Amino acid sequence: MSEKIYVGVDLGGTTIKVGICDAEGNLKQTYEGPTKAEEGAEAGMERIAQYVRTIVEQSPYEWEQVAGVGAGMAGFLDIPKGFIKFSNNLDWHNVPAKEILEAKLGVPVAINNDANVAALGEAWGGAGRGYANCVCYTLGTGVGGGIIINGKVYEGFGGMAGELGHMAIVPDLEAINCNCGQKGCLETVSSATGIVRMAKDAVERGDRTSLALIEKITAKDVFDAGKAGDEVALRIINRAAYYLGRSMASIAVVVNPQRFIIGGGVSKAGDILFEPIREIFKKYTPEHAQTGVDIVPASLGNDAGVVGAAGLTLR
Amino acid sequence: MSEKIYVGVDLGGTTIKVGICDAEGNLKQTYEGPTKAEEGAEAGMERIAQYVRTIVEQSPYEWEQVAGVGAGMAGFLDIPKGFIKFSNNLDWHNVPAKEILEAKLGVPVAINNDANVAALGEAWGGAGRGYANCVCYTLGTGVGGGIIINGKVYEGFGGMAGELGHMAIVPDLEAINCNCGQKGCLETVSSATGIVRMAKDAVERGDRTSLALIEKITAKDVFDAGKAGDEVALRIINRAAYYLGRSMASIAVVVNPQRFIIGGGVSKAGDILFEPIREIFKKYTPEHAQTGVDIVPASLGNDAGVVGAAGLTLR
Numbered sequence: 266m267s268e269k270i271y272v273g274v275d276l277g278g279t280t281i282k283v284g285i286c287d288a289e290g291n292l293k294q295t296y297e298g299p300t301k302a303e304e305g306a307e308a309g310m311e312r313i314a315q316y317v318r319t320i321v322e323q324s325p326y327e328w329e330q331v332a333g334v335g336a337g338m339a340g341f342l343d344i345p346k347g348f349i350k351f352s353n354n355l356d357w358h359n360v361p362a363k364e365i366l367e368a369k370l371g372v373p374v375a376i377n378n379d380a381n382v383a384a385l386g387e388a389w390g391g392a393g394r395g396y397a398n399c400v401c402y403t404l405g406t407g408v409g410g411g412i413i414i415n416g417k418v419y420e421g422f423g424g425m426a427g428e429l430g431h432m433a434i435v436p437d438l439e440a441i442n443c444n445c446g447q448k449g450c451l452e453t454v455s456s457a458t459g460i461v462r463m464a465k466d467a468v469e470r471g472d473r474t475s476l477a478l479i480e481k482i483t484a485k486d487v488f489d490a491g492k493a494g495d496e497v498a499l500r501i502i503n504r505a506a507y508y509l510g511r512s513m514a515s516i517a518v519v520v521n522p523q524r525f526i527i528g529g530g531v532s533k534a535g536d537i538l539f540e541p542i543r544e545i546f547k548k549y550t551p552e553h554a555q556t557g558v559d560i561v562p563a564s565l566g567n568d569a570g571v572v573g574a575a576g577l578t579l580r
Numbered sequence: 581m582s583e584k585i586y587v588g589v590d591l592g593g594t595t596i597k598v599g600i601c602d603a604e605g606n607l608k609q610t611y612e613g614p615t616k617a618e619e620g621a622e623a624g625m626e627r628i629a630q631y632v633r634t635i636v637e638q639s640p641y642e643w644e645q646v647a648g649v650g651a652g653m654a655g656f657l658d659i660p661k662g663f664i665k666f667s668n669n670l671d672w673h674n675v676p677a678k679e680i681l682e683a684k685l686g687v688p689v690a691i692n693n694d695a696n697v698a699a700l701g702e703a704w705g706g707a708g709r710g711y712a713n714c715v716c717y718t719l720g721t722g723v724g725g726g727i728i729i730n731g732k733v734y735e736g737f738g739g740m741a742g743e744l745g746h747m748a749i750v751p752d753l754e755a756i757n758c759n760c761g762q763k764g765c766l767e768t769v770s771s772a773t774g775i776v777r778m779a780k781d782a783v784e785r786g787d788r789t790s791l792a793l794i795e796k797i798t799a800k801d802v803f804d805a806g807k808a809g810d811e812v813a814l815r816i817i818n819r820a821a822y823y824l825g826r827s828m829a830s831i832a833v834v835v836n837p838q839r840f841i842i843g844g845g846v847s848k849a850g851d852i853l854f855e856p857i858r859e860i861f862k863k864y865t866p867e868h869a870q871t872g873v874d875i876v877p878a879s880l881g882n883d884a885g886v887v888g889a890a891g892l893t894l895r
Contacts, residue, residue, distance in 0.1 A: 398737050412834065414729065421836025422713050425869035428833040433826055433864035436751040445866040447829075511748055512830075514762075518743040519727065519834050521736025549748035551760040554740035 270326050272317050273575030274336035275382075278302060278354035283316045284571035285324055288332075288579065290390025292565075292572050296320040302355040309355070310362065314369040333373045333578025334366065337382030337570050344424055347376045375577035379570060381418045381427060383528065383563075384411020386573025389580060391565040392526045400522040401563070402429055402509070404531035407444075408452035412520060417580050430456065432512050451512050455505040457484035457531050463501045472497045488534040502534070503541050510545025517546070517554040528563025535562075585641050587632050588890030589651035590697075591624075593617060593669035598631045599886035600639055603647075603894065605705025607880075607887050611635040621664075621672040629684040648688045648893025649681065652697030652885050659739055662691045690892035694885060696733045696742060698843060698878075699726020701888025704895060706880040707841045715837040716878070717744055717824070719846035722759075723767035727835060732895050745771065747827050766827050770820040772799035772846050778816045787812045803849040817849070818856050825860025832861070832869040843878025850877075 268287065275282040282297040298316055302309060313336065321328055340352030347363020366374040377385075384401035388411075393399040397416050403409035408430030412419040419426050430452030431445050440449030453459050464487050468477045474497035475490050476482055490498035513525050525546075532538065543560050550558075565572055583602065590597040597612040613631055617624060628651065636643055655667030662678020681689040692700075699716035703726075708714040712731050718724035723745030727734040734741050745767030746760050755764030768774050779797045782789055789812035790805050791797055805813035828840050840861075847853065858875050865873075880887055 414734070419729070419835070422838035422873065423836055423868060423871060425833055425866070426836040428836075428866065428869065431833045431866045431869070433829040436753075447864055447866055449864070450866075514748040515827075515830055516834055518740055518746045519831055520734070521738055521741040521743075523737035549762055549764070551740070551743065551746045551762055551765075553738060554743065554746070556738060558737065 268330060269332040270321075270330045271332055271575040271579055272320065272334045273571040273573065273577075274313055274317065274334065275379075275570035275574055276300065276313065276336050276338040276355070278339075281313060281316055282571050283320045284568070284575060285320060285326065286390065286572055286575035290386075290394065290572055290576060292390065292568055292575075294320060294324045295568075295571065296323065300355070302357065306349075306355075306357040306360040309357065310360070310365045310369070314366060317370060331370075331372050333375070334370060335374070335382070335574040335577025336362065336366070336376045337379045337574040337577075338376065339379050342376060342378055342424070344377055344420055347374060349376070373578045377418065377574075377577055378424075380409030381411045381420070382573035382577065383409070383569040384413055384427065384526075384573065385418050385576050385580060386565055386569035386571070387526050387528060387563050388413040388416065389576040390572045391569060392561050392563050393524055396524045398520070398522045399524045399526055400427075400429075400513075400516055400520065401526040401528065402532075403529035404456060404527060405529040406456060406458055408456045409529070413522075414520070429512060429516075432515070434508050434512050434515075451508055455509045460484040460487050460501060460505050460531070463504065464498070467497050467501065474498060484531055485534075488537060491537055502537060506538055506541035507545050510542045511549055513542070513546045513560065514549035517550045517558065521554055521558075523558060525558070525560040526563050527560065528565075528569060532562055583645060584647040585636075585645045586647055586890040586894055587635065587649045588886040588888065588892075589628055589632065589649065590694075590885035590889055591615065591628065591651050591653040591670070593654075596628060596631055597886050598635045599883070599890060600635060600641065601705065601887055601890035605701075605709065605887055605891060607705065607883055607890075609635060609639045610883070610886065611638065615670070617670040617672065621670075621675040624670070624672065625675070625677065625680045625684070629681060632685060646685075646687050648690070649685060650689070650697070650889040650892025651677065651681070651691045652694050652889040652892075653691065654694050657691060657693055657739070659692055659735060662689060664691070688893045692733065692889075692892055693739075695724030696726045696735070697888035697892065698724070698884040699728055699742065699841075699888065700733050700891050700895060701880055701884035701886070702841050702843060702878050703728040703731065704891040705887045706884060707876050707878050708839055711839045713835070713837045714839045714841055715742075715744075715828075715831055715835065716841040716843065717847075718844035719771060719842060720844040721771060721773055723771045724844070728837075729835070744827060744831075747830070749823050749827050749830075766823055770824045775799045775802050775816060775820050775846070778819065779813070782812050782816065789813060799846055800849075803852060806852055817852060821853055821856035822860050825857045826864055828857070828861045828875065829864035832865045832873065836869055836873075838873060840873070840875040841878050842875065843880075843884060847877055
């Protein structure tokens with residue numbers, strides 16, 4: 266039993282999920298418990314350490330096989346130092362997470378943000394397995410992303426690489442303000458929030474659409490209406506897809522990945538979203554930058570975070 | 581005299597320029613001679629080898645100090661194999677350049693395309709010196725580019741990384757066809773060709789501009805007119821700058837470089853081009869992706885190619 270194992274921690278606002286992966290990114294075991302973030306960062310760090318010890322105890326592996334522990338979370342991080350500057354959803358500030366967890370566990374620890382970790386999970390053990398260079402999108406409330414270069418998360422100069430939701434992609438005439446302070450960001454149109462906003466606008470304008478009958482429209486409602494042939498819903502879906510496809514066309518000549526991977530709740534819509542994205546990508550990308558390049562759904566679902574976190578110390 | 585030196589070859593359509601650099605990318609000596617491409621690839625390879633031997637003989641260095649030779653050129657290359665598939669301006673086809681030159685010279689040889697090599701030159705010994713992550717633009721007849729990650733040229737899956745001129749950046753309503761087969765590429769507006777086209781369009785439309793008096797408008801004419809206060813010229817310059825700035829805003833959240841470097845003939849226009857680029861970049865880039873990031877002119881001029889080529893085997 267000398268095989269090395271890697272433990273991943275997906276640190277969420279309400280739940281901490283931990284998982285054990287082998288060196289190939291296969292998820293072998295999971296365990297989860299409450300975050301109780303309100304008890305503070307110190308208690309939270311102890312809870313993480315506890316869950317990590319527990320999952321290994323409950324597994325067929327020995328503690329000596331643990332080669333590293335990684336944790337993914339939302340928030341502003343100093344990634345090289347493993348320092349949580351500020352986490353909105355946990356309300357934790359200035360936590361030297363790597364230092365604390367390494368002292369508690371006695372193994373190397375790394376932290377990274379949730380979008381990068383999900384990207385690494387897909388690249389290592391999911392839809393990007395075997396592809397050295399991929400770009401991952403996470404379509405949820407916002408649009409997150411991660412750039413995988415030579416199998417590793419690429420963070421860039423200030424840790425902002427892969428913040429694909431903030432590509433300035435919408436022309437001024439149609440641009441609306443984004444939470445980030447800029448205008449025309451991709452996530453203003455291609456996130457669940459953007460899709461719901463466009464649907465509400467259409468209903469308010471009085472467009473003829475079945476969405477007008479729904480009290481609280483969700484992105485899923487828009488996709489369902491589109492699948493049922495609602496033309497307004499289809500127009501909204503195509504607009505979200507159009508800017509995703511155009512952003513990929515630009516990325517294709519900047520980092521030229523072999524594979525684009527799209528995950529997150531919105532990606533579950535399937536072909537009705539993927540087909541127009543592929544069409545637009547094809548239309549706006551020079552032939553040499555699209556040859557051999559594909560656009561595929563993520564395959565790990567909610568496990569991407571825990572798998573990617575497990576991979577942090579290895580990759 | 582155990583210091584290692586690196587020889588770079590800038591293989592142009594009419595002239596072959598060679599240079600010797602030290603390990604820090606300082607250009608110590610240059611030499612040049614005719615390409616005589618029409619005599620064929622075999623004679624051309626022999627000529628390159630000859631020029632490399634000659635420059636070292638004429639220098640204070642010994643042949644034993646040569647740690648590697650690199651060559652940059654226009655054309656379709658198989659970079660890892662060091663193979664010239666097709667060079668338009670030389671009319672050479674299927675030349676195993678690396679293999680031939682290594683046999684002739686007995687030292688490691690690498691080849692790469694001219695835009696990547698110019699980017700590496702600036703990153704190694706020019707405006708990017710000391711910056712691990714930069715993105716370089718070359719504004720000439722077209723718009724070339726290069727992505728430098730951790731001090732090395734990043735080529736991407738199919739060698740198309742850094743083909744910044746083909747970012748699909750112009751909205752459909754204003755987009756025109758590009759040589760690459762797509763529409764709305766950056767180089768349709770921000771290259772010398774794009775600037776001249778916009779100027780001709782303005783003159784043909786009957787816009788009131790001093791450019792109407794010029795028989796054969798060049799990009800420099802447009803910048804000169806702009807500096808003299810010609811409003812039509814300024815509008816054209818601002819449009820070229822606008823799309824450059826927007827492309828940088830997108831790149832800032834994809835690879836988040838520390839420095840953007842702009843070279844090539846068009847960049848000599850100076851502040852009249854750089855100021856609006858910086859303004860647009862600031863406007864469309866999230867704060868965290870522009871903090872500490874700057875946009876500067878290239879500093880090596882025509883030497884970027886020979887310096888970058890010299891750096892190929894090292895970096």
